[in-house]
Amino acid sequence: MYAIETKGLTKSYGKSRGIIDVNLCVNEGEIFGFIGPNGAGKSTTIRTLLSLIHKDSGVARIFGLDCEKDREKILTEVGYLPSEVFYYDNMRAIDLLNYSASFYKKDCTKRIRELSDALELDVHKKIEDMSLGNKKKVGIVQGLLHSPRLIILDEPTSGLDPLMQQTFFELIQKENQRGATVLFSSHILSEVQKICDRVAIIKEGRIIQTEKISELQQNSYKKVSFTLKENTLEDFQMQGAARIEFQGNSVSFIYRGDCNLLLRQLSNYTLLNVDISEPSLEEIFMHYYAE
Template identity: 80%
Template structure:
């Protein structure tokens, strides 16, 4: 069974960008990355899945249940960490978390303590006295305290220092080993690379690619840099070359295509040096956002 499944999911905000024809399948038990820059449609997709906003058309299901018609059942099985968390400032963390736990009709006290200890969170501190990072920790505990089958994370590491980010990743991996499915939304590709099995790339409200992380950075992509001896170059064009940067006598680009055509092309220049290497995931990611791929 798919934990998440959408078909032609569409939400419009009038002239503002929403999402269009989103076909998404997240398998039960996997950690799935959902990446794109801010404004690409990640949060709109998530809010539609959670029934926080209503779709215009299409289908959205979680564990086979309709995201609007069976929303209450879905929320009992789902943990959600939004990109920004807001709470009653005068409440203590423990009171807030106990109140949250009461909705699930189960004893969550042990899980709350385990999560708080792992994150170094003072449960007796008032929300108003907490830093942004500690408020985010409260959100993490709140999202995981009922051991949900599905965990939805929207830009979850904002506000956390690097060491706490690593602790957070370890907690999510433990939840996944327990059997939880994870949807990890981020604009930081390196975060997604650390823990995800597959990744979907969203651009301007549309999905443009879904791949295994291992396939996203395969040998078909090369990072090319060459330097010419004489006059600076004005332009460079080659089929299969994207993200082309020309700075004086240096040309850089990402290439996917026939290596013979590549070598034939650059051999026409008075070369000083050539470097062919594997691109980073970030550079491949930017390939999907280049002008030629609009």
């Protein structure tokens, strides 16, 4: 049984695109990254899983249960942190957290204290008087206070300073070690790279690639740049090369394919320098978007 499973999940907003034929399988206990730029369909997928919006067609299951039919059962097991956090006016953080805890049939007092302490959150302050970062902390605590089996994070780190981001990642990793599955949606690739096991890349409403982070970085792609000794190169083409950029007598590109072919091609030139390295996830990601 998958923690999250979608088959042909489709949602459109009238004439405008939402998501098309999204197929995802997230294993129990993994941290699964979900990346794509704004408007690619990450939030639509998440909101369909949470039954905040209704799918047009396809299947969406969490822990084997139908996201719409078994909504309440699913939501007892899910903690959700939206990209932008808004709560009730005139409410102190502790009141909001207690109100949130009252929806789950368990005592969350100890967990609220632990999480607030870890995030250095003053729970006795009114939420409306808090900074964006502190509001986000309230969101994190309310998403985790019931020790959910599945944690859904939609652009979770916006508003958090780098130190707090680190604390947040540690919290998520601890939750994961406890057995929680995490769906981590972001457009900041370095943070996905930091904690995720696998990643799905979404482009214009469609999943274009699902791979292990390690495979995505190490096995398939190379970042290549070379400099010619004398004359400049006006054209360079090779099967598997993408995002080719020229700068003076230097050429750089992302390569995916047989490395022997690459070396054979490079041997045609008189080179001053050559550099073949692992591309960052960001560069791979940009490659997908350029295709």
